[in-house]
Amino acid sequence: MSVGLLPLPTSVTVVEGDVFPPDGVPTLRLEPLAGMGPEGYRLSVRADGATITANSEAGLFYGTQTLRQLAWQQPNGISPVDIADTPRYAYRGYMLDVARHFFPVATVKTVLDRMSLLKLNHLHLHLTDDQGWRIEIRSRPELTARASQSEVGGGPGGFYTHDEFREIVDYAAERFITIVPEVDVPGHTHAVSLAYPELVEEPALVPSVIDQSEQLGLELPVFGEAYTSYVVGHSSLKTASAAVEEFVADVIQELAGLTPGPYLHIGGDECHGTPKEAFTSFVARAAATAAATGKTPVGWHEMGASRELPEGTIGQFWGLTDDDGSAGVPTHTFVDRGGKVILSPADAIYVDHKYAAEDPIGLAWANGPTTVEDSYAWEPDTLIAGISGDAILGVEAALWTETVTSLADIDWLTFPRAAAAAEKAWSQAGASDWESFRTRLGAQGPLWRSEGIGFFESPEIPWN
Incomplete structure (x- = not known):
């Protein structure tokens, strides 16, 4: 056998x-x-x-x-x-960032095919960021007319029409995968300034933003110009503006109408220049707007700084496996208010990270490069002190695309590490160990090759 x-x-x-x-x-x-x-x-x-x-x-x-x-x-x-x-968790996810680099419908469908091999059942599409807006909003046509035509490195960008988004949703449903769309607010919104400049603050060139630029050799944003680099934390909607409230409501309501699944992700991360009180008030209102559509709001763990989130809001943890509490503490807010948590520890299952320092693509900010063993060497029940069992909705691997430009790049960074996330999400706690996993992972080689997956043949794994 x-x-x-x-x-x-x-x-x-x-x-x-x-x-x-x-x-x-x-x-x-x-x-x-x-x-x-x-x-x-x-x-x-x-x-x-x-x-x-x-x-x-x-x-x-x-x-x-x-x-x-x-x-x-x-x-x-x-x-x-x-x-x-039977699966351990109901939510077994993979996130594809289509904002830093845009990927056409055909590529997203291939990603869905890949996901089905691992019994993953939620595709989280990161549809908006500083570099581009990727979903048609008919009530706000300038978003795609002016804010969709750029990406990291200066490429042409792109966006999904309503019909294209529905095509993705339908294709996913045939594979028992739910689409979770994300429109990130109030931060990661520089692209909005190209379409509706009156809604967005000037870039906040705070010390953390300057440090990223200098350490990584990345350009800083300029208000009113397309941003084709990837420093984070500098952008924000005008959180106290009535016009912004109307904008957010228009976007969320239209996206909810396109989304048959139960979740709407509203981001809520890395607002380094936004005052705390303004941020916490805004994300509570944005989450309430999402909840009013009948959807369950989802947000990154920073949203937990607000104690006024709607009951049942889902938090997504993206801290480290050795978190010092800076990410874990706000994550508790979601549980305290009757919600659950999705786990995406960045130094384990952010699959956009390099395997080794010399790799040609990938990042390495989360505790350095991430080996396949690193992606497996954690346990959901002990990741965040005080959050375990039914408080965990599931696990999600994430692929950010600052350095990812093709399906070949997606395959190479995602496989085999997404398999570790899939096992954490499906298999029962304590049922396996690294030696068992690496052996079983090696046995996937023939099937993955038959599917055309250009996976990284890590030397850690005894590939068949």
């Missing part, structure tokens, strides 16, 4: 008997399975047939992904086995 299943199933029992032929067709059954949850499944393989049973179509889909792995790893026939499997 192959040891190569990833994420690791809840239970695998090897059975004596002849193999199931490689050209065999499985039987799919929808029927009640007690204790398996909405996404769980059972897979039974015998010489005379393979049967996948689940409570939902999603469970059947995940069972099929497991059977595909077995088929690739046992090309001469699958040994008899019984698998019972």
Whole structure:
């Protein structure tokens, strides 16, 4: 029996008997399975047939992904086995930043295909940032007319029309993936100044912004000009402006109408030049606007500085695995107000980081380069003191695209490290260790190659 299943199933029992032929067709059954949850499944393989049973179509889909792995790893026939499997967390995510560099619909669809191999079920699209605005807002047409035509390095940028966004949503749904759109406010909004300059403050060239520019050799922003570098923390909407309130309401309401999923991400991070009281008041109002659409607001952990967030707001932690409390403390606000937390520790599953210092692409600000072992060497229940169990909604790997310009770049940085995030999100706590994971990860090589994934063949992994 192959040891190569990833994420690791809840239970695998090897059975004596002849193999199931490689050209065999499985039987799919929808029927009640007690204790398996909405996404769980059972897979039974015998010489005379393979049967996948689940409570939902999603469970059947995940069972099929497991059977595909077995088929690739046992090309001469699958040994008899019984698998019972259910995910640890309901939210298993991947974030693609389409603002720093824009990616067309076809690339996003390929990313969704890749995600399905790992049983990931939420694609978080970071649609706006200082470099560009990537979603059509018909009530605010200047956003795409003036703010979408730039990106890091000076490329042409781009945006998704309503129809293109719906195409992405529909394609994702066929793979049981929910789209989580993010429009980042009040910071990361320099691009808005190209369309509606009256809504945006002049760049805040505070010491942290100057330090980034000098240390990384990056250009500083100029108000009214497209920003094609990637210093962060300098931009902000005018948080006390009534016109900004109307703008945010227009954007959130229109985006909610395009989004069948339950979540709207409103950002709320890295406002280095915005006074704390102005920031906390603004994010509470923006989250309330999102909640008024019937969606659940999601925000980066800095939003937890506000104690007035709507009840049930979701927080996304992007601190470090050795967090000193600077990120963990505000994250508690979300839980205290009846919400949950998505975990994206930057030094583990920010997959835009370099594997090694000499790599041609990637960043390294979060505790230096991130090896595959680094991406696996953490535990959700102990990441943030006092937040565990049901307080955690799930896990999300994130790909920021300052240095990423193509699908080949996406593949190389994402794979294999996204597999570590997928296992943390799906498999039960303590079920595996690094040695088991690296062996099972190596067994994914043939399947990933067959899918055209240009993954990094890390020397840490015994690739098949």
